[in-house]
Amino acid sequence: MDIQTKYNLDQKVISIREEKTKVWERCTFCEGTNEPTSMLARAEITGRDGKIIRCPICKGNGGEWKYADTTWVIGHNLTIGQIEVRIHKLEFQEKEREEKYMCIETGIGGGQMWPVDNLFPTEEAALAECAIRNNKAEEQMR
Numbered sequence: 001m002d003i004q005t006k007y008n009l010d011q012k013v014i015s016i017r018e019e020k021t022k023v024w025e026r027c028t029f030c031e032g033t034n035e036p037t038s039m040l041a042r043a044e045i046t047g048r049d050g051k052i053i054r055c056p057i058c059k060g061n062g063g064e065w066k067y068a069d070t071t072w073v074i075g076h077n078l079t080i081g082q083i084e085v086r087i088h089k090l091e092f093q094e095k096e097r098e099e100k101y102m103c104i105e106t107g108i109g110g111g112q113m114w115p116v117d118n119l120f121p122t123e124e125a126a127l128a129e130c131a132i133r134n135n136k137a138e139e140q141m142r
């Protein structure tokens, strides 16, 4: 069996990754704060007896960070240091082939595994793929 891989050892590639956008959500129970920086200003509740306690819902933070949509962005400049290809029989696996890489910058042997779909030979190609994935995500939200 001859196994071809998209990249070779020592080849320079560029990764793409998903970036999660965080959105601050104000606590409605204590009316919280719109900005996480102005913490504790109003993150307390006054009882009928005038006693003041820290808001039990937001725990005095005035709100909480919620994850919103994800965006694909350019990741790192990497150098291929290890290649892993697995060929499966389709009756046992969903995909016939898996191609993953380990890179010198992120650790060989122990470290991040990069799927072939998230590595690109040039920055232009990586940016183009980010645009495609971000457009798809936007369409799905409509």
Ligand SMILES: [Zn+2]
Binding pocket: 027, 028, 029, 030, 031, 032, 043, 055, 056, 057, 058, 059, 060, 061, 062, 063
């Ligand atoms: Zn609160």
